[in-house]
Amino acid sequence: MTVSGASCAKAEISFTVNGKAKTLCAYPMERLLDVLRQQLQLTGTKEGCGEGECGSCAVLMDGMLVNSCLVPVFQAEGSSLVTIEGLASGETLHLVQEAFLECGGAQCGICTPGMILAACHLLNGKPETTMDEIREGLSGNLCRCTGYSQIVEAVAEAVRRRMTV
């Protein structure tokens, strides 16, 4: 659903995205997804369903995994956001990104940003995740290409690599 803010006034909203402080003007009920994509040009966050079912628009908000299509932007006031653009440091990929690349975790790529952030969230909460926990932990993110096996394997590989670092 698209929430039109045409009838109410814009407000000044501040938050941090990928470590950078941002202040912008937006309708309070605008979707965080639209603000990220349209105002901040962070187009790595994708819209799949617009109703919180598919997880393609997932971002980290103060460490929590949220579907940005369901978050009115005023709720993000003062928060710290991480999008897919904030994971790699320069040319060095995050280890989850690296594992997705090597294990075939990305096919068409549209669910990939949300899926990778969901995986990061899972690993942050539970560093020694089992395969079943990975399957359960990613079940809020839909993928139509992979049948999930190679995504689950990628996350397991990231877990393994992090343990050995």
Add this chain to the structure above:
Amino acid sequence: MNSNSIVGRAVPRKEGRDKVTGKSQYVDDLVLPNMLFGATVRSQIPRGRIRNITFGSGIDWDEFVIVSAKDIPGKNCIALIGDDQPCLANEVVNHPEEPVLLLAHPDRHLLPKAVEAVSIEYDPLPAVFTIEDSERGSDIVWGEDNIFKTYLIEKGDVDGVWDKADHIVEGEYTTGAQEQLYIENNGMIAAFDAAEGITVWGSLQCPYYIHKALMTLCALPAEKVRVVQMETGGAFGGKEEYPSMIAAHTALLAIKSGNPVKIIYDRMEDMAATTKRHPSRTRHRTAISKDGKILGGEIDFTIDGGAYLTLSPVVLSRGAIHAGGPYYWPSVRIHATAVATNAPPHGAFRGFGAPQSLFAMERHMDRIARAVGLSPVEIRRRNFLQPGQSTTTEQVVREPIDLGKLLDRALEVSDYHAKKQGFAKGNQVGATRKGMGIAAFLHGAGFTGSGERYLSSVVGVEGCADGTVRVLVSSTEFGQGTKTVLSQIAAEALGLPYENVGMAQPDTLEVPNSGPTVASRTVMVVGKLVQSAALGIRQTLISSNLLSDTYTAGEFRVACENYVAAHGEFRSWSRYEAPSDIFWDDQKYRGEAYAAFAWAVYIAEVTVDLTTYSVSVDDFVALQEVGKVLHPLLARGQIIGGVAQAIGFSLYEKVVWQNGRMQNSQMTNYIIPTSSDLPPIRVHFEELGNVYGAYGAKGIGELPMDGPAPAIVNAVQDALGVYFNSIPLLPEDIMDGLSSSSQDNDVVSAGRVQ
């Protein structure tokens, strides 16, 4: 192939890095200056004559660009096989999602309200919604008889077999519509310039289908239509034809407004309005000898095409040719029909008719097994096609395929016999029942019959000024790995590192027409052409004395640079030529239907919960022979992804229809499998090699969609002893089936059983 081979290795996905970092540009990520947003006003009724259109109050209509059928510069149709589907309805609507008007505005948030404010009055006309209603013909909604297309495949003397039969087994099987549910919704951007013509950028599979449709619609010559594919977030056939419609709509708005226009569907519009898998009904009547051999049979295959012709004739053709499965039929008559209804047109979806007719065939084999008193394993073994025998279209199997051996391997890796024995004992108690099911099947790669000859695909390979190489094809990447595998093939042919080969973005201004990216044809057919075009580059450099027969990557780079410096643009082209030994008769529907078949045996293990009636797939073995596997990681990913979609097709995904309209067009109520619903899917490849494809590869993309549904339903039958002949098979269907405890007796002709 030596140990340095690039084919056969899991090289990094070409565009993989951009995908995992979020840098890939999909159509909705592209913003052009002064761009407007477009929306579509659709009919709300299944069939009727438009009487009046009114624009409601509360909207400043002067701010909107409004396009109707009258604004179309050329022919009002989406040109494909036929020209029957209008771009915008003019006088009559034929399904409830038919586009009638287009709106555009700079603020995309204002469009939904404006669409709602348009009201269309109709004089309703009678509509039909099922195959049976359409066949009855009391209301004619398309042509003279509601029939889009029929085929008749005849082999041997079917009429003579019934008297010789020890058993005659009949059955009727149906499959439902299925939504492709790519996670990226359909979308397109168009820009118009009087001098340069129309350009569209979009999420799409087939740039040249759109090119043709826009030429017809806009009355523009080929050079004034340009189609560019953006990164595409899944397609599965769902972006084969409908993108032509959306491209047409954005083009009309761009021409009228003078601004670039973007249309992005939301999920509900995408699910409701765009194409889905054809619902089907298959009837089998089969004559069987007492030792379980097929003597002959009649197969009646019917699909619901929806309101317009679109691709239904081709879907029907593939379904009909695959209807006999991987078995030897001494005689057979396959009668196939595509009928019209007042639903949105059904279209391409991975498998393209074959999953429907193979579901019927493989369910029917289990029924035959029961009638004859043989096991599901044995009935298949006794009827498998052997090299030298011919298919239903009398195509002689020339590959050294041994289906019995594939079956043995699948039984072994799935631990079939031990499990089946264990379940037979363990199934007597408790609140769950377990079962094992088998499906054996085949999938033809490439266009059917003369299709590839008509397509006459062209591929280019370019030696660039900087000494690198670029592959020029209209074949698109939408997750399956086109860019990676075609680069591997070119690199292998040229003896260059994979990294030295790039892919041109599909853009009709730049790439030749290598045909549509469909029909499991990209690796086998287009890949072969890439191989030969790449060899052309090498030959030219060698015959120009710039390169010796053996060379390093550095030497190649220098030679290539020197060639371009001396001669300018350096491109090598390769055009498809049909192998001389391939024969196909379009009239009799007889001959070499496909240059190669992939073969497979899949085995499903299921548990049925007797409290919730839900089915879980506990283990799944997917064993196939697909020729040479060019990229093991991508190939395995294709198989697992296809199996997952087919598990959805079997057990979850039900399109609920009311008066031709999808009622559950949301991810909330149309359920696809999640990561926690799926079993480990165990993939095994047997490699025989195929002379036609690049480095011996055959098509692979569609194959895994064909087998899981019958394997799973066969397993449910094994668990419960109840016959289910329709998919999707939902818990409520299982509850109904168990309470009516439907037996198979009614479908085996009296007097001929045992």
